[in-house]
Amino acid sequence: MNNRRSSPAAAAKQPTPSASPWRASRERVRDRELKREAVIRAAAREFNRRGYHNTSLDDIAARLEVTKPTVYYYVTSKEQLLFECFVAGVEQIRAAFRDVRQLAVPARERLNAVLRHYGEAVASEFGWCMVRAEDQDLSPAMSRHIKSLKSEIDHGIRRLIREGVQDGSIGPCDAKMTAFALAGALNWIAHWYREDQSLTGAQIAEAFVAIFEGGLRPRGSASRLSARERTRRRARGSLARR
Amino acid sequence: MNNRRSSPAAAAKQPTPSASPWRASRERVRDRELKREAVIRAAAREFNRRGYHNTSLDDIAARLEVTKPTVYYYVTSKEQLLFECFVAGVEQIRAAFRDVRQLAVPARERLNAVLRHYGEAVASEFGWCMVRAEDQDLSPAMSRHIKSLKSEIDHGIRRLIREGVQDGSIGPCDAKMTAFALAGALNWIAHWYREDQSLTGAQIAEAFVAIFEGGLRPRGSASRLSARERTRRRARGSLARR
DNA sequence: AGGGTATTTTACTCACGGGTAAAGAGGCCG
DNA sequence: CGGCCTCTTTACCCGTGAGTAAAATACCCT
Numbered sequence: 001m002n003n004r005r006s007s008p009a010a011a012a013k014q015p016t017p018s019a020s021p022w023r024a025s026r027e028r029v030r031d032r033e034l035k036r037e038a039v040i041r042a043a044a045r046e047f048n049r050r051g052y053h054n055t056s057l058d059d060i061a062a063r064l065e066v067t068k069p070t071v072y073y074y075v076t077s078k079e080q081l082l083f084e085c086f087v088a089g090v091e092q093i094r095a096a097f098r099d100v101r102q103l104a105v106p107a108r109e110r111l112n113a114v115l116r117h118y119g120e121a122v123a124s125e126f127g128w129c130m131v132r133a134e135d136q137d138l139s140p141a142m143s144r145h146i147k148s149l150k151s152e153i154d155h156g157i158r159r160l161i162r163e164g165v166q167d168g169s170i171g172p173c174d175a176k177m178t179a180f181a182l183a184g185a186l187n188w189i190a191h192w193y194r195e196d197q198s199l200t201g202a203q204i205a206e207a208f209v210a211i212f213e214g215g216l217r218p219r220g221s222a223s224r225l226s227a228r229e230r231t232r233r234r235a236r237g238s239l240a241r242r
Numbered sequence: 243m244n245n246r247r248s249s250p251a252a253a254a255k256q257p258t259p260s261a262s263p264w265r266a267s268r269e270r271v272r273d274r275e276l277k278r279e280a281v282i283r284a285a286a287r288e289f290n291r292r293g294y295h296n297t298s299l300d301d302i303a304a305r306l307e308v309t310k311p312t313v314y315y316y317v318t319s320k321e322q323l324l325f326e327c328f329v330a331g332v333e334q335i336r337a338a339f340r341d342v343r344q345l346a347v348p349a350r351e352r353l354n355a356v357l358r359h360y361g362e363a364v365a366s367e368f369g370w371c372m373v374r375a376e377d378q379d380l381s382p383a384m385s386r387h388i389k390s391l392k393s394e395i396d397h398g399i400r401r402l403i404r405e406g407v408q409d410g411s412i413g414p415c416d417a418k419m420t421a422f423a424l425a426g427a428l429n430w431i432a433h434w435y436r437e438d439q440s441l442t443g444a445q446i447a448e449a450f451v452a453i454f455e456g457g458l459r460p461r462g463s464a465s466r467l468s469a470r471e472r473t474r475r476r477a478r479g480s481l482a483r484r
Numbered sequence: 485a486g487g488g489t490a491t492t493t494t495a496c497t498c499a500c501g502g503g504t505a506a507a508g509a510g511g512c513c514g
Numbered sequence: 515c516g517g518c519c520t521c522t523t524t525a526c527c528c529g530t531g532a533g534t535a536a537a538a539t540a541c542c543c544t
Contacts, residue, residue, distance in 0.1 A: 025542080028490075035491095051376040053295035056531055069534080070492055078532065108458070132374070134293040164458075171460040177449045178458070180434065181427040188426025207419045215457020216350070216406075216420070218413040267512090270520080277521095298501055311504080312522055320502065 036074045038064065041125060044085040048128035048194070052082055052137055082133055083142045089126030090149050093118050097156050106169035111160040112209050115186065119205025122189045127201075131190040154179055182212060278316045280306065283367065286327040290370035290436070294324055294379055324375055325384045331368030332391050335360050339398050348411035353402040354451050357428065361447025364431045369443075373432040396421055424454060 042063050046055045057078055061068045075081050096117030100110045122131060135143040157179040164170030185208050189201065199207070284305050288297045299320055303310045317323050338359030342352045364373060377385040399421040406412030427450050431443065441449070 028542085032490085051378045054376075054378050057533085058531075067493060068532085069494090072533070073491065132376075134296075134374075136293045136296050168460060170458050171456065173453060173456075173458065174449065177446075178453055180430065180446075181450045181453050184427040184430025184433075185423040186426070187430055187433070188422065191426075191429070192422065204419075204422075207416065208423045211415060211420055211423050212454070213457055213459045214413065214415075215455055215459070216412050216415065217455045217457070218410060270512095274520090299503085300501075309523060310502085311524090314503070315521065 043081045085129035089130035092121040107164035108169035120201035123201025127190040285323045327371035331372035334363040349406035350411035362443035365443025369432040
């Protein structure tokens with residue numbers, strides 16, 4: 001019961017012993033911020049593991065080896081905690097859009113870069129909060145805020161698609177539907193990534209992009225098998241029935 | 243307070259007045275089943291609207307204009323309610339797999355047929371329960387059951403993809419990743435369909451299949467614009483900056 | 485050294501909602 | 515008619531978990 005502190009935050013406290021008198025208070029502020037972030041990350045991880053409603057603030061506090069009111073010292077409500085996790089995840093994606101805006105490459109490549117970061121974000125600890133959290137769990141105000149952020153990203157993707165179609169790097173397609181399909185495939189990572197971490201988020205995004213770009217229909221080499229051959233292989237449960 | 247019954251179930255009661263003495267009890271059983279289904283559908287709709295945890299059994303009961311214990315007369319727990327909704331949704335997809343097994347067409351077309359039904363199922367009232375319900379909300383036994391059903395579907399899709407690659411109707415690809423991408427895109431429908439019902443589930447699936455099949459890279463006509471042209475259009479935030 | 489501030493704890497409150505016991509209401513059948 | 519089975523209600527119980535008040539501790543600065 002009394003294996004208290006002696007832990008990370010305390011250890012990282014005296015960087016320069018002989019510092020200005022103001023140093024301490026600055027350290028203090030920085031410390032507070034770090035702790036606040038730790039709270040949010042812990043919440044994200046716990047939400048990710050057990051879902052929002054199955055995670056109590058006591059759980060989160062326990063995970064940090066503190067008590068519930070300590071958590072409330074850093075955030076005002078559980079709802080806000082979820083909100084912050086959401087924003088943390090989304091921010092990664094928004095950053096990707098900003099970065100990519102500089103690049104002087106065809107829109108398809110800019111899109112790919114965004115999607116790679118998107119995949120990383122969804123596979124991150126904040127992925128669950130971004131993707132699986134229900135807006136019904138938040139106050140109308142926060143819910144609206146989140147919806148607008150999501151919408152911003154959606155429209156960002158659509159725009160890149162449209163630009164790609166215009167500059168010829170993407171074949172003609174319905175931007176809205178294509179954006180939904182892309183985002184869906186990537187968002188879904190948050191549902192299965194916990195179970196299967198054999199690839200990083202970026203690698204998964206890469207693989208998905210390859211699938212989307214190439215398309216499933218056999219390319220160029222006009223379908224190695226003839227149409228006749230194709231149907232012969234079937235015609236009533238033949239191979240691979242196991 | 244007493245605008246009670248006089249409603250659908252009661253109305254549909256005397257089909258053939260002059261029936262066998264046993265008829266009544268059979269009617270009774272049928273009635274009970276209908277009511278049970280109504281309970282499950284109501285639950286699905288409510289879960290869909292407000293999420294599992296934000297829906298109380300009182301809500302569901304109220305929606306049916308009965309009281310909570312009545313609901314408990316038909317199901318044993320809230321958990322079971324969620325489970326049944328899930329199964330109801332998944333069953334549609336399993337049926338699609340069964341149907342399609344008969345068809346003597348290339349695997350790609352069988353896959354498409356499955357995906358169309360898949361999209362319908364996800365856009366149905368049970369879509370939310372299938373896709374967004376968290377297995378942490380269920381007992382380990384039910385959770386395992388659900389996981390196995392999900393896995394069955396996943397592997398069904400993978401198999402169709404592999405068969406497609408073999409019979410040449412699908413270009414070479416990683417079956418697992420492709421299945422994830424397809425399922426993800428379709429599952430995601432459950433997240434946005436509520437807001438935008440301009441298309442049916444089947445139409446969305448159709449559109450997605452077209453995107454996946456064709457691929458985003460410009461086809462055949464070797465990219466209408468030259469590579470030079472492509473980059474010229476960019477090179478620092480030109481058009482469509484709004 | 486000691487007042488003051490920042491942080492964390494102990495010890496609560498309280499509403500909500502899942503679940504149940506037991507009493508009615510509505511027939512069906514003898 | 516009167517007992518019996520089916521279905522529904524009223525009236526509860528009780529655990530859980532969000533959120534808080536107020537005391538305690540740690541830490542800084544003069």
